[in-house]
Amino acid sequence: MKSLxxxxxxxxxxxxxxxxxxxxxxxxxxxxxTLAACRVGYRTYGKLNTAGTNAILWPTWFSGKTDQLExxxxxxxxxxxxxxxxxxxxxxxxxxxxxxxxxxxxxxAITIKDMVDSEYRLLTEQLGVKSLHAVMxxxxxxxxxxxxxxxxxxxxxxxxxxxxxxxxxxxxxxxxQAELSAIEAVQKAGGxxxxxxxxxxxxxxxxxxxxxxxxxxxxxxxxxALLQTLQENARTGMDPRDWAAQLRAMMAHDVTKPFGGSMxxxxxxxxAKVLAVVALQDHMVNPASALQMAETAGFEVLRLTxxxxxxxxxxxxxxxxxxxAEFLARP
Amino acid sequence: MKSLxxxxxxxxxxxxxxxxxxxxxxxxxxxxxTLAACRVGYRTYGKLNTAGTNAILWPTWFSGKTDQLExxxxxxxxxxxxxxxxxxxxxxxxxxxxxxxxxxxxxxAITIKDMVDSEYRLLTEQLGVKSLHAVMxxxxxxxxxxxxxxxxxxxxxxxxxxxxxxxxxxxxxxxxQAELSAIEAVQKAGGxxxxxxxxxxxxxxxxxxxxxxxxxxxxxxxxxALLQTLQENARTGMDPRDWAAQLRAMMAHDVTKPFGGSMxxxxxxxxAKVLAVVALQDHMVNPASALQMAETAGFEVLRLTxxxxxxxxxxxxxxxxxxxAEFLARP
Numbered sequence: 001m002k003s004l005x006x007x008x009x010x011x012x013x014x015x016x017x018x019x020x021x022x023x024x025x026x027x028x029x030x031x032x033x034t035l036a037a038c039r040v041g042y043r044t045y046g047k048l049n050t051a052g053t054n055a056i057l058w059p060t061w062f063s064g065k066t067d068q069l070e071x072x073x074x075x076x077x078x079x080x081x082x083x084x085x086x087x088x089x090x091x092x093x094x095x096x097x098x099x100x101x102x103x104x105x106x107x108x109a110i111t112i113k114d115m116v117d118s119e120y121r122l123l124t125e126q127l128g129v130k131s132l133h134a135v136m137x138x139x140x141x142x143x144x145x146x147x148x149x150x151x152x153x154x155x156x157x158x159x160x161x162x163x164x165x166x167x168x169x170x171x172x173x174x175x176x177q178a179e180l181s182a183i184e185a186v187q188k189a190g191g192x193x194x195x196x197x198x199x200x201x202x203x204x205x206x207x208x209x210x211x212x213x214x215x216x217x218x219x220x221x222x223x224x225a226l227l228q229t230l231q232e233n234a235r236t237g238m239d240p241r242d243w244a245a246q247l248r249a250m251m252a253h254d255v256t257k258p259f260g261g262s263m264x265x266x267x268x269x270x271x272a273k274v275l276a277v278v279a280l281q282d283h284m285v286n287p288a289s290a291l292q293m294a295e296t297a298g299f300e301v302l303r304l305t306x307x308x309x310x311x312x313x314x315x316x317x318x319x320x321x322x323x324x325a326e327f328l329a330r331p
Numbered sequence: 332m333k334s335l336x337x338x339x340x341x342x343x344x345x346x347x348x349x350x351x352x353x354x355x356x357x358x359x360x361x362x363x364x365t366l367a368a369c370r371v372g373y374r375t376y377g378k379l380n381t382a383g384t385n386a387i388l389w390p391t392w393f394s395g396k397t398d399q400l401e402x403x404x405x406x407x408x409x410x411x412x413x414x415x416x417x418x419x420x421x422x423x424x425x426x427x428x429x430x431x432x433x434x435x436x437x438x439x440a441i442t443i444k445d446m447v448d449s450e451y452r453l454l455t456e457q458l459g460v461k462s463l464h465a466v467m468x469x470x471x472x473x474x475x476x477x478x479x480x481x482x483x484x485x486x487x488x489x490x491x492x493x494x495x496x497x498x499x500x501x502x503x504x505x506x507x508q509a510e511l512s513a514i515e516a517v518q519k520a521g522g523x524x525x526x527x528x529x530x531x532x533x534x535x536x537x538x539x540x541x542x543x544x545x546x547x548x549x550x551x552x553x554x555x556a557l558l559q560t561l562q563e564n565a566r567t568g569m570d571p572r573d574w575a576a577q578l579r580a581m582m583a584h585d586v587t588k589p590f591g592g593s594m595x596x597x598x599x600x601x602x603a604k605v606l607a608v609v610a611l612q613d614h615m616v617n618p619a620s621a622l623q624m625a626e627t628a629g630f631e632v633l634r635l636t637x638x639x640x641x642x643x644x645x646x647x648x649x650x651x652x653x654x655x656a657e658f659l660a661r662p
Binding site (some may be wrong): 168170171172174175177181185186188195196198200202210211212215220226227254282286288 | 522526542585619
C-alpha cells in the first residue's frame with residue numbers, strides 16, 4: 001500500500017538493492033511455539049567495514065516492505081550508505097517474510113519481540129554482524145527499535161525510534177481493535193476478509209494524519225477520488241490475514257513486560273544512546289510511552305509538532321532528517 | 332448507547348417527560364420518495380405561552396434518543412423549562428421515530444433535510460407552533476440546526492448549533508465511511524450486521540474524544556474493561572440498520588446544496604441570530620464548515636478548546652451552558 005512516508009523518496013540518488021531472503025530454521029516464538037522454517041526478507045546497502053562497526057538495522061513499519069525504505073537511504077541522505085552498512089528487514093507477517101498469507105496451514109501468533117529475534121538471528125547467523133552502530137525504524141519499526149533496546153542491549157550502540165512506542169496506550173488499542181474487529185467480523189460471517197479492507201483502510205487513513213490535515217489536503221469534493229483509491233488499495237494491498245497478524249503483534253507490544261511493568265526498570269536496561277522522534281499530534285501511535293521512557297531513561301527527544309499526525313516524519317522531513325543524520329554521525 | 336453527553340445530566344432537578352408520538356402521513360422525502368406513514372417520537376417540557384413565542388426545538392444527536400437530552404432541561408438548567416416550551420424530537424432513523432428497524436419492507440434513504448421536514452410538520456400540524464424562539468442541537472442535532480436555518484429561515488429567530496456542521500469535510504466522510512463500510516461488509520458476507528458493531532463502536536469511541544483525552548481517561552490496563560463495555564453496547568445498542576441510515580443521512584449533509592455550493596449564499600439566506608458552538612479539537616464532527624459559515628454570515632461563535640474533542644460540550648459544560656443560556660435569554 002502506498003504510504004505517506006513515500007513522500008520522502010526523492011526521484012534522484014535513490015538507493016536500490018535487490019530483495020534478499022534468509023531461511024531461518026526453528027524460530028522460537030515468544031508464545032513458546034516454534035516456526036520450523038521462516039523466510040526473512042531483507043536488503044542491504046553499503047559495506048560492512050573491517051572493524052564491523054558501521055551496521056545499521058532498519059525493520060519495516062506496519063504493513064510496509066523494505067523497498068519503501070529506499071527513499072531514506074543513499075549518499076547524502078538521512079542514512080548515508082557511503083558511510084554505513086544498512087540492513088533493512090521485512091518484519092514478520094508483512095507478506096514478504098514468513099506470514100499467514102505465504103505459510104501453509106495455521107500461522108502462529110507473532111509479536112514485536114519475535115520480529116526482533118528474527119532480525120537478531122539474520123544479523124548474527126547470516127550476515128556476520130556482531131554489533132549495531134544503530135537500530136532505527138518508523139512506526140512499528142520504531143516499536144521494534146524500542147524492543148531491540150531492551151532485548152539486546154549490549155548489541156546496539158545507538159537507537160532511533162521514530163513515531164514508535166514503548167507500549168501501547170488505550171487510544172492505540174482502540175484503533176487497532178477497530179481494524180481487527182472489522183476483519184474478524186467478516187471472517188466470522190464466512191466472507192472473504194478482503195471485503196473488510198475498505199472499512200479498515202478508511203479507519204487507517206482517518207487516523208494516519210489529523211482531521212485538520214486531512215481537511216486541508218482533501219476538499220470534500222475530492223472525497224470520492226480518495227475513496228476510490230482506498231477501495232483499489234483494499235483490493236490489491238496487503239493480505240488481511242497479514243494485516244491482522246501485525247495488528248495483533250502491535251497490540252501486545254509492551255517493553256516493560258519483562259520488567260514487571262516498570263518503565264523505570266525497562267529504561268535502566270537500555271545501554272544504547274537513544275534519539276526518540278515523536279509526533280506530538282500523532283493519532284495513530286500515541287507518543288505517551290515513548291516520552292515517558294525518554295524521560296525516565298534520559299533519551300534525547302526530537303518533537304515533531306505539525307498537524308500531519310503520524311505522517312509528521314514525511315511532512316517535517318527536513319527537520320527530522322538533519323537531526324537523525326547528525327545523531328547517527330556522532331562517533 | 333451511553334453517550335459522553337450524559338455527563339451533563341445532573342442527578343437532581345432532572346426534567347422528565349413521557350415519550351409521545353405523532354403520526355405523519357405522506358412524508359415527502361428529499362429523494363422524491365414518499366413515506367406513506369412515519370411515526371415521529373418527541374417529548375415536551377414547559378408550556379407554550381399565549382403569544383406562541385417561547386418554543387424551542389431540540390432534535391437528537393446521531394444514534395441518540397430524546398430521553399438523553401433531559402439533563403440539559405429544567406428550571407435553572409441550560410434551557411430553562413420554566414420559561415421556554417421545549418420540544419425534543421427523535422430524529423428519523425433513531426429507532427424511536429420511523430426507522431429501518433421498525434418499518435416493514437425496505438426503508439428509503441433519509442437525509443438531514445428529511446429530519447428537519449418531519450420536525451417542521453410535527454410543530455406546525457400537531458403542536459400548533461407557528462414559529463420558534465430557537466432551534467438547537469448537538470452533533471447531528473447541530474447539523475439539523477444548520478439545515479433548519481436555511482430551510483425554514485422565517486420560522487426560526489435563534490439557532491444554536493453545538494458541535495454540528497454546515498457540510499461535511501473529507502475527515503468526517505472518512506470516519507463515517509469506515510463505520511458504514513464495516514456494516515456493509517458483514518451484510519454482504521451474509522452475516523448479522525450486529526456483529527459489525529464492535530468494530531464500529533471502537534472506531535466511534537476512538538474519534539469521539541482525542542487520543543490524548545482517551546489516554547488520560549483510560550490507562551492501557553483498563554482497555555479490556557472498555558472493550559467489554561463496547562462489546563456489550565454492540566449487542567444491546569442501536570440497530571446497525573438504523574446506525575447506517577443515520578450515517579448515510581449525515582454523509583449527504585450540505586446546506587450549500589440549494590445554493591449552488593456557495594457558503595456565502597447559504598449564509599445570506601439565514602434570518603436567525605446564531606450562536607455556533609464549536610470544539611476546535613473535534614475529531615468526529617470537523618468544525619471547519621461551521622466556522623466558515625459563521626465567518627461569512629456573521630454568527631457569534633463559542634470556541635471550546637479542550638482535548639475532549641467531540642465530547643467538549645460535556646467536558647466544558649460550565650462554559651457552554653452559561654453562554655447558551657445567556658444567548659437564549661436575550662429578547
